[in-house]
Amino acid sequence: MSSRISDRCPVSGSMGAGAMCPVVSAAGSKRGSRMGPRGCTMSGFAQSGDVHAAFGIPPHVNVEDFLRQRERKAINELLYSNVPSMAEIKEIQNAKGVKSLDQLNVDERDLLAVALGAPARQVILRAEEVGRETGWRDGYLSTEYGFQPPDTSEAPGALRNSPGRVWMDLCERMPGCIARGRVRESVAALPIVEGTAEAIPDKALWAALVALGMLCSIYRYEERHDGNEGINVAAKTLKLKGVPMSDDLGDEVKGIPRSIGLPYVQICIRMGRSIPHLTFFDQSSYNVDYIDPLSKYPYVGRFDNTRLRWAMFGDSAENAFLKGCADTSASFQHGPDAIAACQEHVMNRNNEGLLRELVRLKEILERMPSAFNTISPNDRSGENYVSPAEWVRWAKFSAPLSKRCPATSGLQFPPYLVMDAFLGRKKYDSFLGAEGVHLRAWLPSNLRAFIASIEYHYRIPEYVKASGDPRLMGVLDGVVEAYTGERGFMGAHRYKVFGLLECAGKSGRTETNGASGAADAMRPWEQTHKEFSEAMKERLEPFRGNRDIEPHEMRGTFEECRYRGRILNRNFVDSDPTRSIAMVTLDIQESGITFQPGDRLAVMPMNSWTECAKVAAALGLDSMLEDPVALDRTWTRYADHVGSVSHTNRPRLTVIDILRKGHLAPITKELATKLHTMLRASSNTVLQVLATEEWPVRASLGDLLQAAVKETSSRVWDQAFDLSGNLSWLSDLVPVEVPRTYSISAYSDELLPSTVDLTISRSEYNLCSTFAGNAKVVRNGVSSGFLNPPVAEEMDVLDDEELLIGVSRPFAFQLPFDDTSPVAFFAGGSGIAPFRSFWQSRCGRAWGKTSLYLGVQSREKFCYEAELRQYVNEGLMEVHTAFSRDSKGLVYDPVSRDLVEKEITPRYIDGLIIEQGQSICDLVMSKKQGGIGGYLYVCGSVGVFDSVMSGIRKALYNHRSPTMETAETILKTAFAERRFMLDVFMTPKPLPCNQPTIPLSQLAMHTGHTPDSHVWIGVHGKVYDVTDFCSMHPGGTNIIKSNGGVDCSKSFDLLAHTNNPEVSSLLTKYYIGEMTPKPAYHSEEIGMLYDLWKGYLRAATEQVVASNFEVGMIMESSIVWFQGDLFNMGGVRRFYHYQSRLLQGGFAALFGAALQELYLKLSFTLANSSSSAGPTKLPDVLGIIARAKGSTDAVTASNEISQIGQFTCNSESARHHEKGIITYAQRSVQYDMEFLESIREEACAGMDAFDSIMELDAASETQRIAALSAFLMQVLERMANRLEGFYAKLARYSVFQPEMERNPARARWNILKRKIWDGSFFILTRDASMNALSMSQNYRSQDGVDFDQVISQIEMNLHNTTLASPRNMGLNEQHAARAMNTPSGAPAYEQHNQSNALKAMSTFMNNNKRAIRRLSKMPQAINLEQLMQTYGSVPQAGNGLPTPPSSRSTSRSPSASSATRNPFPRRNTVNDAHPPSNMHQRRNTATSDTSLPNTPAHLSPTATMSALMTKMNSRSKTDNSHLPSPPQSATGAMSMSGMRSMQSFLAQQQKPAMPMPNTSVPAVAAHERSRSTTGSLRSFRLQASAMAGGMSRRSEVPRS
């Protein structure tokens, strides 16, 4: 502990300054530290050594009691320590009268509380005392274990010795029962054992509760997922005959056998749960056993030290998810004790004690987010892997048993509710806030009592504020940040959930466990993200006020710098006389900052005085430096922030504040553009800068103003920079600078460190030629030049100014908890920075080997050599070096433990790694692969990172792997196991802006879902090929892949990646070009269609990715299909759910409302453009889709899936068809993927059309729109045809193929038996065929439909949409609805998209009432009010969208059915037009592989549209002989009739022959380049000579 804080040892309280910590000395300290471990206290922290001996405590006396007793003070000593002086008393007496002197005596409630002891401590002590005797029925709560059970074997042990053993036996058998499809029979077969005290002792209560609760949940789950849900129509539900049920015992156990229902209700009542329920932490925290109860560091319930007691499904996802959640809660093990201790110190007015405990609490909280790493969506992360699909299943399983039960929500985990109370959260208005309050009421009694004890008494934040102690305030701020800040637990949780939900939301998941994020507003994971954000803001409000920005918007801004510090000194760290790298020490005394190895410091830099002077001189502000400036919104926020950090009011910001703290360099495009506008385009230099092809420009605002002031007339200049007003233009022109991040380069075990070391490499760049001409002018980076200026310029900086600083912890760059793990650090140049904190904290303490591999230019630049040598000499670490420009090498000699001089050919770090290959390979390889599973850390520039990776790959190839691919796999595993960590440590590279543009269609094709294919993502107008980064992403490959092929800017913003320097600099490495922007269409209509089609392309691309995720999870693991060497119904069920959802929803994402919306708008456009020439024939896209879905093939395919559903609860017959089922599954998922890919390609072709349409030579916009719409309509029609082809293909295969089974005879016999016994197969086939016949009887494809038929189809679909808005439901209702949700329900994301499309259609129909009426020649008005009622809806499965292929339904075409159901009769309907005898004929285009291949050649939209326009008599002379002939379809009809009107229109125009644009990247790039308006600016001559010379002052400059 720092002597400034207290000279007393935090433990004994009896030590003098400078004395040794008795605990550490007793345990044998490595370096004679005077300190105990930081945060050590009287209890909780696992002290090594003999504490009794250290403090002279008599044996057998409890250490805590002894020490606490010694700390007790007399009531009077505590409460009357601040008695006013007699003079003051006299003053009060005179002012307020004698009676007022009663107030000199303390409040009685205070008196009572002090007399009784701290309420939180009392609750813990009572809980411990009573709990041990009563089986902890009030809830687990103890000093040492917090909310964790002290002994996880106690309750199950007691249950095992009671009749309740039957329940736990069944729990243990459960994964097998599920795999055999025999869960409900097994539950029904249990004997009835009552949950009364006679049968089940108190000690067994917790185990009984968890076992029975899990059994009831799995029973319900099996009942709801028995293969009759979804597409199945057989409805052969299992009937348990003669089994007594619990129907009379309450809604929760209704329909559940009495064997578990009765004891569950009885046990719950004994546990104080008036309505039987399980909490989320019952299922996780209280369902794990400690592997080694003595392995307590840093807490006992770690992932690696727990075993899931009762798994229901028995797969890795369940294991990882539940253990991971248990770990998160377990990491708060010592939190309750720290909180109680805080309260005691507040009562005792002991600021030093409070400081200690707050630091301890902060460290506990800071550790918590690491627990999230235990749940990984990365499929290579071994036992930590949780596949999103199984997470979905978990949500269904854990749904509440009735709508009265509290939800099984993560929000109920005790740490959250406790910390909310501790920090005095006032607002609970948000969705999650309200839920938290509700869930709190259902916590076990001890937990509720504990929360109440801190909420109502001795509130710590209030005490800290009143104390005025900056250390306490600083540490408390750290506690707030660690718990609910953007970089803290809540922030990390929010990002973790976003990633998982995004993956899951696209593949079947409807909402989170806590029911947030239901799909009615934005994308579900965004909605959840927002809800988390609202809850975070509520929590932050008492400390940071009511902020109007989202937490992620604070990232990378000044808001992250919540402390103040000063530069203390700058030291040389190597022999380089220029000190290009320096150790900069900051003074952080009294700030309350604490840090750990690996942490980073954010520093708000200040501009050099020279740069400030340039600006001030040019603007004429040099005599106004102290003048106040009117602030814009961001500067106002900045001023507020400074006030909040310094605990004062908002300070007044002056000219010099803006210049010192604003962004002056490099010049960004925004800055140059703003100046250009202010100067009314009068400065050539500004124009020249704007013409650059690389942003930002390497120069400063000062440089620019210095040049511009000479070129601009004083009138313009004076108007732009008006010195007579409030100078608001200054804060508008100069934005607030952003902080820079530096790895902390030191470890401190002081309670509150007084200094912090940084290793700063000065970044230098050459001033751009616009200003430097041909000279080479070296400039320093803003921050590195400020922190480590060139030695000669050091006088230019003043170090007494306060800096804003902040600390953050990279969770993906941490030392392992386990000190025995070997670690290796790979550093280049100043990349050594974080490793200094690592080696200082680890060496001597850890048993595992510590090695440093360092690459620097020369011996001269070898940083920290003396310190490292000392560590090497002491045998504490190995150091290996590579000098790239120096042959005077150094070699590590393990025998002499020294670094020995040796001549070595200069080499980079990869050479060193290859040389040390053997040992590095051992470190990289996991224990399972035969390696030692070391932890590897890389830090430095991108170049260093590349070099290290290449060295390791080569080393693996040389020593361990047969191919480079295997080497890659080994590396990927290390990343997935989070043993390979990166600190990417660089400034972003300026990016050229003249790169090729990449069309959206090309982006969409790069989803990386097939072997060796690439993953591209689009971010803020740029495209990146992130294939190589996927495996390194800390969140896992799938997180990136879920955004593959699409523009993911929004996710980037929400995840705060956009302003994360690490991310942006890494991205520059993967940049491949610019995203083709939306063309500037003259017509709004094309713009609208563009947006719509873009959305559709996105949906098609995301569908490919999502299906690939799910298919991969189903097909790539043998465990899914076999369990206990037998066929696993788990696999059958998964496949059934996936395929059933796809078929039943009829590929809703692609053929649902989104497509209808497109169809509606295209039809409208086409009808509009041809209205003068009589009725338009349009392709009957919706009809084709509906007929495809209702076709015999679709019904056959659905039947087959339905049969598979029947197996899930009946493995008896499944075992005869094992191979048939697996082969069928393989084939259908392959067809699914092929089909989805083909739809995506079609969508790409449509998208390309939007890029080409501008190139087409059209007489008018109307013609252009018509051509585009006709082409797109053709694409839609082809898609619809493909659906038909898909069903036809699928229908050819059957599950029942006896010849391929292991016992064909039994398989045949089983088929026969099933048919005779069941009969459903025949019935289904017959029914469906009849439906198929009846529904297709009126259709002839080439006829097309009229516009009014289209409208009536859409109208019917809208009309039939059933409405349900989850947001209007109460919480419990929502949870219950989730429980009822079957797998047929569309994924949340799909529902969200459908809902949006429906709304858009309604709006469109409403807005265009008149035109629609005119075009459809309707005799009366459409009742659009009815349509509007569909607003705000989430469509249910099987709603009015094109009818699903379920053979339950009649599967009629909407147009056909509309004839009978439509209240508004239409003329010219299909029914009218074609007599019933016209039978539906399957067209070759849709069903035959040859005429419509699955992966069609990419259509050339330009060519096709040109062809269309040729028909329109335009002048396009494109050779379209190579074009795929459009399917024989109604488009032809439309073209002929529709074009007639355009023909005459276009004939009036004379146009040159149309060129054939090429959509390939270079061509488009050339096109983009030619569009650049700034290209011509290159002709401006350089005016560098005019700018040379001294600094220009506003008044001195001769100006035009």
Ligand SMILES: Cc1cc2nc3c(=O)[nH]c(=O)nc-3n(C[C@H](O)[C@H](O)[C@H](O)COP(=O)(O)OP(=O)(O)OC[C@H]3O[C@@H](n4cnc5c(N)ncnc54)[C@H](O)[C@@H]3O)c2cc1C
């Ligand atoms: C996680 C992390 C840890 C780090 N740790 C350390 C450390 O321990 N020691 C250390 O010395 N450095 C470290 N850095 C780098 C440090 O944060 C700064 O980036 C570095 O000091 C340069 O900042 P500057 O203000 O001096 O340079 P700047 O003035 O920001 O500019 C330097 C160069 O970057 C270019 N540039 C600036 N902004 C942009 C932009 N938006 N787009 C494109 N180019 C741009 C400029 O043109 C110039 O060439 C770390 C970075 C990260 C992300």
